[in-house]
Amino acid sequence: MTEEPIKVYGFGTQAKDKDLIPVVFNRKKVGKGEVAFKVTHCGVCHSDLHQARNDWSNTQYPCVPGHEIVGTVTAIGQGVSKVKVGDVVGVGCIIDSCQECDYCEAGEENYCQGEKGATLTYNGPMKPDGTNTYGGYSTDIIAREEFILKVPAKIDPEYAGPIMCAGITVYSPMKHWDLKEGQTLGVAGIGGLGHMAIQIGKALGAKVTAFTRDEINKDEILKMGADKVVVSTDDDQMKAAAVSLDMLINTIPVPHDLAPYISLMKTDGKIIVVGNMVKFPEFSPASLVFSRITLAGSLIGGVRQTQEILNLCAEKDIRPSIKMIDIKDINTVFDTLANGDSDGHFRHVIDMDTLRNHDAVRSGDATKLDDPIRA
Ligand code: NDP
């Protein structure tokens, strides 16, 4: 058990219009029931970019993003039995919750209704005391044992991170709204979340139609298992796909017209919004009413279900399509995501050794941040 605070280097930003830069802070020593691990890899989720650039108007700076985190356990606190030093583990979007409310009891910590709510891995609970959390774009991280995920041996560590946010975020609504074998699942926006949705939907026995803005990635999308690719900017193709879907998972990260997607749904179809959290332009609810269509939202998933999807990905050989990056390139990657560009890889993953070997870390010349406080 470590008695000293851990000196941690990371990449973070102080304001919405500033680049991420090397930062340094201390994580307090590992407490009872907590696990510390050395981060080896961290996926780059579009939410990291939204948060760093304050797209949701709720960012608490400084912001050190990262919630698709994988690494090796370095220390365990008193009473920890789930993992031991040396295990390969991960953490997704949550590091703590009340553990008492009905949602936590049901394994849905992501919807924790306790007084303080769930503590997000970064941009924490924003309690009145100013508590913030710093995420996985960092050399080491600490989480409560209950939120530590075990990375199955069959999954190489660099592939595990994106399952813990992108994977669970699309798997959870498929389970909650009971996607059935033989039903048709639509996936709108084929990026990090979307490409996992195609593979997971197929594994659950659905027919999958991918909706993408152009044909650039059509071959890769078909190779991933999609039965059909529809170019969403082509009105004829969209019309031809009318009334074909039982469920649509909409991962598009920006405001966009929902009406063309509503017309894709069969009677009783379910549209699950997981991407855009800002606004939708006006659309007529009549199109929902006349076909008894459900329009719903969904937020990541609980710990139990996240472990379930990790295990399912191991069993069914589902892996994200990743491109490994050096942390010094993170700002360019953010620009790429913001522009909606893609180069045939659907998730960037930071090799955290590139942070350990970064000049700023070697020289100790990084911007000092206030230490994050854990409740
Ligand atoms: P990516 O950037 O990897 O993928 C988004 C995809 O959406 C792109 O690949 C592109 O697909 C499409 N897209 C991008 N820009 C536009 C645009 N301007 N107009 C229309 N389509 C566009 O993002 P992620 O998959 O990482 O995340 C997607 C969204 O989900 C983000 O908003 C993120 O914050 C959110 N999210 C939500 C979670 C939740 O719990 N609800 C959890 C995690 C993420 P194509 O090229 O095929 O058109």
Ligand code: ZN
């Ligand atoms: Zn994410």
